[in-house]
Amino acid sequence: MDDQNKNLILATALSFLVILVWFVLFPPPEPSTPTEDATITATESSVATAPSAADATTTGPVEAAAEDAAEAPRIDIDTPRLTGSVSLKGGRIDDLSLKDYRVSIEPDAPIEKVLYPLGSESAYYALYGWAPGSGVSGDDVPGANTNWTLEKGTTLTVDTPITLAWQSPNGLTFRREISVDDNYMFSVTQSVSNNSGAAASMAPYGILARHGAGEDADLPGLKGFFILHEGVVGMTDGTLAEISYKNVRDFDVDPNEGAQAEVFQVQENGWIGFTDHYWMTTLIPEPGSKFKAAAKYDDRRKIYQAETVLPTMTIADGETAAVSTRLFAGAKEWETIRNYERTGIEGYIDSIDWGWFFFLTKPIFWLLHEINKLIGNMGWSIVGLTLIIKAILFPLAYKSYVSMAKMKELQPQMEALKEAAGDDRQKMQQGMMELYKKEKVNPAAGCLPILLQIPIFFSLYKVIFVTIELRQAPWFGPFQDLSAPDPTSILNGFGWLPWGGPAPESIMALVFIGILPLLLGISMWLQQKLNPAPTDPTQQMIFAWMPWVFMFMLGSFASGLVVYWIANNTITFTQQYLIMRSQGYKPDVFGNIKSSFKKSPKPDQK
Incomplete structure (x- = not known):
């Protein structure tokens, strides 16, 4: 995995964590x-x-x-x-x-x-x-x-x-x-x-x-x-x-x-x-x-x-x-x-708490509401909403994934630049910038779709948690309230047994998570496998744990939000895989999965 992609994934994870901590420690002031x-x-x-x-x-x-x-x-x-x-x-x-x-x-x-x-x-x-x-x-x-x-x-x-x-x-x-x-x-x-x-x-x-x-x-x-x-x-x-x-x-x-x-x-x-x-x-x-x-x-x-x-x-x-x-x-x-x-009741729609990203939350809810009028099921409406959002962002995503594919093609030249520059980091950076300019590659292009996903994620969080239309909204099987956390866990056979899982506010719920958070972790893990694991053992360990950390973090969120995230990851994986193949780069997903189970070398091992 090249430095640009490693830094991109790491920056995304850290940005998400920083925003979570910021909102908890420094909530917005009262209007x-x-x-x-x-x-x-x-x-x-x-x-x-x-x-x-x-x-x-x-x-x-x-x-x-x-x-x-x-x-x-x-x-x-x-x-x-x-x-x-x-x-x-x-x-x-x-x-x-x-x-x-x-x-x-x-x-x-x-x-x-x-x-x-x-x-x-x-x-x-x-x-x-x-x-x-x-x-x-x-x-x-x-x-x-x-x-x-x-x-x-x-x-x-x-x-x-x-x-x-x-x-x-x-x-x-x-x-x-x-x-x-x-x-x-x-x-x-x-x-x-x-x-x-x-x-x-x-x-x-x-x-x-x-x-x-x-x-x-x-x-x-x-x-x-x-x-x-x-x-x-x-x-x-x-x-x-x-x-x-x-x-x-x-x-x-x-x-x-x-x-x-x-x-x-x-x-x-x-x-x-x-x-x-x-x-x-x-x-x-x-x-x-x-x-x-x-x-x-x-x-x-x-x-x-x-x-x-x-x-x-x-x-x-x-x-x-x-x-x-x-x-x-x-x-x-x-x-x-x-x-x-x-x-004639001025501003009455604002009695609903649309949040900081109201300029996104309001149209997102309107779109979700209209889709649900056609489908009649909020779970599938969330999946449909995800498809539409991804379609709107597709031109930007296309440029991003094309840029990432070109970066893969430039990998041998980048390695040659590193060897030629040795310890001179300034010379190496200057050489890379000249290479990017010559090949018309923007190394930051991959950041934009992910940065746009952050306000969309928070807006959808508000929509699912705040609006009554999602309250007790059923999907299928055990998922009868998309505004509540996933009710399944290994304790109830992931919904097959006739009793509920652990209470959402209990410590048990943080450990025995449901099937949706598990699918979320797996979808994030598969996204990583579009690229080889980083050679640096420390970075390799961070990326290996990241999907599972997010899996537990989002496990207590409303199940409707987890459905959105799973759908988003699945569509993103498909888009990225097909676009990178169209640019001549063939992601070795199964090979990367196989190599991830090999024992990693210790940092001091040569």
Whole structure:
């Protein structure tokens, strides 16, 4: 093997390892959270501050409110994709499950639950209300513990919205109409009719509250590898904000908010909410609306809040005012979210964590999605995606492999130059450069395809790990979740025996790896055999171990990513073999394999 190829392979391996270590030790900084100095006015008063999700119009302790919420009447939610209920205590949307998703691939596994009522271990709910303005007391507006009555409807479905009503002591009548589409988007219209005998000022708000969330998302591990964002996500006039739960807890106390908070003033378009690995909730005012968005943390009660507060409205006596907002609560499906973005929700597709290489990740996912629509199997779609990527890169690969073949032809002349130069390395390098120029060979041409593979690899990693379309996506046989590590191992006969392999997070999984990582190692090993082993014993040992080290390194990665890597290695081997033969160089693969099993000489042996 010539020095150019040895250095190329070594540089590739070291580059991959360096990038892995860099991302682990020096993760990308949190995107800055934009703030704006402009104040919002409408009708034309300043924006009010929304009450705490736990304390709004509360007269007793939070524990008592939780007990009341558990006993409150409920209105069922039943759509093709959602099931749950709305509590008449506070009018909370606080019980929601996804019919299309289960917690595991077991057929009897329960469906995924997104929202939980107050009093649950991990309460998570949407709350709406009105913050009182001038001339209005807290008792005159509905809040977290208001007892609403059902005025219209029986069950919330796609075709039948529900309307809640509440009468204040001073003649203000509040209504809340809730509707839902056939996916995950709720529409909430809040209205107030003023028959109090005087003008009333108040600001409508929406709150998403999570009790005790975020601790798991802060822990290191696979979810933190290459930064999977979980926490607050929002859009402020075209600027994306991503704030981890840890950073929310580190906010300074905002005296205007009475809590640890970060406030965003939105002039035209925006939204805010919480994002998990696969699920999300967001509050979405109508496009073109001015509003205040805030991310908060109540340290005393361990409650995270994302809220929107619309401008204060002044309603004259005898008049009615209304405002509509939307609430997304469901799965982060690319096509569903893209369709919502097309209805005017600016930047909504960026609620999916596309990562640093978003300019590659987005088109790669689009292509994978379109291929899967044709094939109907994500495993084979990944193979098809690999074929397309290799076809796009083929012109560059062709030049690379042609250059490598020419380098093989120049090997005798290069050896002659080395003998003639002796220990004079400068003379040898000068002679090689003249030889390259004369024969029109670029020794660095082989690096470009591999360098391009690095961002593609990371982009596909993000696609497979982050997007819900790969979650529990089956391939064939034992491979029923391409977002999870290979479930096979020698302990279950590589999938032939009716029990699972070692747990992915266990040490056993690092030792007893599955069939896909084994195939990965073999494919890398065969690629090496296109060229003779280096004569230097140290380099020979490094290259001999490299495929097997990578095999164990990538063994715990998502199986879909390993499928891509195997397909990529197989196609690369085929391309390189055929192109080098077309240039007159015939790789002796079987001979190189045979020689690799011979005992290598010791470094001091002559």
